[in-house]
Amino acid sequence: MALRKGDGVKIFLGLWIAAVIYSMFLVVPQYVGLGDAGRIIIVHVPVAWITSAAFFLSAIYSIIYLWKRNPTSDVAAVAAAEVGTLYCIFATITGSIFAEVVWGTFWNWDPRETSILVLLLIYAAYFALRSSVDDSERRRRLAAVYNIFAAVTMPFLLFVAPRVADSTLHPNCAFLQGSKCEGVSLSLSGAKIGQLGDVVIELKSLTKTDDLTQATIEVRMPGMKNVATLIPTLDSAGKPADRPEFPGQQFRMVLLEADATAGTVRVNMQAPGTNLLSNPRTLWVFLASNLGFLALAFWLYQIRRTILQVQLTLTPGEMNI
């Protein structure tokens, strides 16, 4: 029996995702400093942004529903929210695993972790609301209003709150070069204590020899799990020399600037091997993963949308999701 066009696409998508998973483990080189744990980024990043895209799509369909009052738009909003929930759970799990390996804890309330959790709670609340309204027209209307209202808070959650709160380990400064993360400035005569992500750091002393400037910095890890003294150095050309590792983590402390006379330093947190995507094999697998997971999300969305549409056509008042 000849394969239908749809079956061909499904098989191709299955093979594509299988190839991405295979490449993730066997083609992509180890991320220096993070070892095999770094491979999870190939899956985590695409899944996380598709979650946000699905939420955005769901909110758009909710706006269209309130505008046109056509139940089909509500069906599309629900289908997008369901796919988003699935991806959100996956993003949370993969992120937690990575956090345990890199930061030594499954959950440390990093602003990005908080935002993905809130997204999950919003999806859960959206479905809880739908299941607690009996009248189908009212259910669609109230769910659409809540979806739009929740979407209004997302810019605050994603962009504003993380900047008002402490700095985060997430937005690329620890992973990719060329970021705008400027590190933390400390002074022996002024602000001795600062924070890098969740780690509290305190400048104890600053000494200068002929060829090295040496800062002694006490670090206190989240929850006071570990307290250690790190000594990063700067060579005579003003370039970072020793980059000691944070206790229990695979990040290193780097001394970016130091003025021994004024007693001031600027330090930051770095992954030992930066520029993950500069490796062509990693870059291509990452792009293929983005395409694969996007296509998978679209396919799941189409399936769910079709099922809900059929349910709506057969029993217009009974779509109780």
Added chain:
Amino acid sequence: MIDPQIWRATRAIFVREWRSELRNRQALNAVALFAICSVVTVSLGLGPLMRSTEVGLVHAAFVWVILLFAAFTALSRVFVVEEEQRTAAALRLAAPPIAVYLGKLCFNLVLLLGLTILVTVLAIVLLNIRVGAYDLLIGMLLSGALALVAGTTLVAAIIARSSSRGALFAVLSLPILIPMLVTAVRGTALAFAGVSWERGMAPIQTLLAYAVAMFVASLFLFATVWE
């Protein structure tokens, strides 16, 4: 230009809410007692640990957690009562939706401001909080209360029209309130620490921006919920 009739209707609904509340004092009694019990329990339960002046962020978090849960108890009532007493239909006929929303919002705001004063004063006394910058603290609490009310009044209208009202209000509100809560807790801790207005302005601006965004979204969406 807004129709003066809307202002009159808004004022009438606000006054009606207070009359009705002062007649039975359900929200006032329950919420005030809840707030007092919460602060006393925290002070008793955590004892000397909480009476240390070194834990500004923990103090700020407790103040906002108590305010949040008191708000969950109080703020949903404005619309739930209309549905329970079957007066919603009459209100729909008597006033335009925007006036209903504004009237209820103002009532919730005044109620929450009273609650905020009560909780903060009690917390300062019982938890031995040293406030470094009172003016900043007042600014932070005012903008926080505005943000909290703007974020919950529409949700109160939504849950009033569902079947499981009490539990659902917290479930629907919490994810929406997290951005403002994070900001309010950090900002209040800064006020306790006594930082300058320059440093304390960022959280206040964020809270006000959040309040404006939620207020505008609510104005657009309320008529759909209320119809």
